[in-house]
Amino acid sequence: MVLNRRPTLCKLFEVLLLPEVIFLAILLLAYFGDKYLGIWNFIYNYRGFLNGFTTTPILPYTIFMAGASFSASCTLLYVARVKIWRIALISASIPLAAMATFEYVWNFLFLLRDGNFSSWFGYGPVWVYSFGFLSLSLFALTGVKYWKLSASVAVAILSTIVVFVYWYIIGYPQSGPNLINSTLFPGNGISLEYILNVASKLLVFITFSAPVISWGILHSGNYHNNSKTEMS
Numbered sequence: 001m002v003l004n005r006r007p008t009l010c011k012l013f014e015v016l017l018l019p020e021v022i023f024l025a026i027l028l029l030a031y032f033g034d035k036y037l038g039i040w041n042f043i044y045n046y047r048g049f050l051n052g053f054t055t056t057p058i059l060p061y062t063i064f065m066a067g068a069s070f071s072a073s074c075t076l077l078y079v080a081r082v083k084i085w086r087i088a089l090i091s092a093s094i095p096l097a098a099m100a101t102f103e104y105v106w107n108f109l110f111l112l113r114d115g116n117f118s119s120w121f122g123y124g125p126v127w128v129y130s131f132g133f134l135s136l137s138l139f140a141l142t143g144v145k146y147w148k149l150s151a152s153v154a155v156a157i158l159s160t161i162v163v164f165v166y167w168y169i170i171g172y173p174q175s176g177p178n179l180i181n182s183t184l185f186p187g188n189g190i191s192l193e194y195i196l197n198v199a200s201k202l203l204v205f206i207t208f209s210a211p212v213i214s215w216g217i218l219h220s221g222n223y224h225n226n227s228k229t230e231m232s
Contacts, residue, residue: 017145030135065205066095076216090143098208100136147211160203167196
């Protein structure tokens with residue numbers, strides 16, 4: 001007698017795609033990575049990253065986009081009748097992954113521009129800190145079961161790449177707290193590097209939010225359809 005294992009494998013695959021399972025798996029990866037590589041200690045003590053995050057004029061946009069992506073995801077997943085605790089996991093993972101990814105790319109481009117991969121700005125091996133940032137980026141996969149890859153998602157990804165590539169091609173200039181001293185637009189006014197910094201950060205948040213938001217919009221009719229619901 002030959003047993004049909006396809007239903008069992010399908011059920012196993014469905015379980016592996018559950019947000020709580022993915023979140024726990026990534027959390028364990030980050031934990032063991034921290035145990036052997038000191039990743040969380042690095043993130044806490046990485047003074048350049050923390051100071052840059054707290055003093056940069058880009059901070060208001062970061063806070064706004066984190067709140068906007070969390071709120072939009074919560075709202076649309078709720079309307080789509082996803083369970084509350086899954087909504088919390090998925091929506092919280094999006095801004096966390098977006099911030100980690102942006103900071104990793106933003107920092108890595110400095111190493112690429114200077115051609116220096118001997119260490120992560122003097123803190124240690126590049127691969128260690130790459131693992132640290134990217135392990136946080138993986139939290140975006142928490143909601144992969146609730147993704148819809150639409151044209152808007154593709155546009156967001158492409159736009160993000162174009163902005164970063166253009167920024168790098170023109171020399172990757174940076175804008176500090178004093179925006180008057182622009183390397184490209186001398187004098188008063190907002191600098192091009194400031195615009196690129198803001199645009200790239202906004203686009204990263206949009207890119208990470210778009211798949212879940214697209215899915216939520218598609219399934220928003222479930223709020224009035226009790227036959228398609230996760231809620232009790």
